[in-house]
Amino acid sequence: MSDQSQQQLAHELKTNLPHFTGDCERFRHALNRHVIYTPGVQYLAQTAGAWWLVDAIASHIGSAAFQRAVRTDPRIQDLHFWRLDVSDDDSALLTARADSDLPAFITQQIPFTDFPLPAIDIWVGYDGQYFTVYLPSEH
Template identity: 55%
Template structure:
């Protein structure tokens, strides 16, 4: 497997192609997120985010902070011991409204950001470069 780099991901600048999540049909994602999932063998990351969107903890957080209901930011941070943390925030300085511990991952980057925004009741997951 070719090593995935952030420079490769930054080449994605947005287009109109979308892929629908198989389980949470209200979640779609961009070619950049699809490329990330394929190259990093990390479709589980899309699944993890999609499983939180629309969940009770998500809806509770959105009821307390309107920003979450239209856009929020996910970060996967990989730790040296092979564990990781997936966290969602309303904005950079805010504390996460969702945090999930990943007990093991071989994800090839130290961290990755995936943004989520809603349009016509569909949540689009995309890379920051695709904004």
């Protein structure tokens, strides 16, 4: 993708993502059936070609590292915060935290991405049945 296309896509995402402010519609993740996501996350994944990001988050939920973190800090079961930070060399770091001032309980290096934004925050809440992946604006 050209730099101009990347910039246009980044502008589109920055403009449209804040308009997702909550919705009752949910989509079930194909691989982790305990994970659902909102229209805002679906828009992000479709528009940015970032289904891999949704898959990465869903793959960590319920993993051994996730379960260890829940045993250490039970708040993680109910709510946790993911962040993707993209570097200038097109690598990225995906992290999950119990809170912004705490160390990450999951860290995943992404060797290459064409994700158009320098960073994105995604939150995950648990309702007793499903982990809902959503944008902060959808809280």
